[in-house]
Amino acid sequence: MTGTTHTTDPAPDQVRRAHRFRRLAGAALLATPVAVAATTTAAALARAAGVDFAIPDGGEYIPLPGFGVLTGVFSLLGVVIAAALLRWSAHPARRFLWTAVTLTAISLVPPFLVGAAPTTVLTLLVLHLIPAAVMIPTLTRALPTRPD
Secondary structure, rough: OOOOOOOOOOOOOHEEEEEEHHHHHHHHHHHHHHHHHHHHHHHHHHHHHOOOOOOOOOOEOHHHHHHHHHHHHHHHHHHHHHHHHHHHHHOHHHHHHHHHHHHHHHHHHHHHOOOHHHHHHHHHHHHHHHHHHHHHHHHHOOOOOOOO
């Protein structure tokens, strides 16, 4: 009795999907630490320039590591959204761009609501835009622009 081994190559769609996901993951692995470093550095520079990051509503100060942690968390959330759109959207790049820009715009509202000093509010707005400027273009470019 002779054994015959059949090897089947993965379907072209599976290969293409895996390649696109690897491309997205690679972009995320590069962009996320850049966004975290840029935001934390900008926050440190602002603090050195005299911005206190005091939030009167809670009577607390935003600690410097908090900027890095929250940037990392929300950057990874953006990656999850991008991956979901890659999997389920016919136009993932376009959908991601609109979703990310909308969520960034929404994220600009809370700094106005906490009652912080105008310099703190302005700095927080800039610190929201820095990671968006890194993550949104990077992830959008990593996604396909049209369906297969």
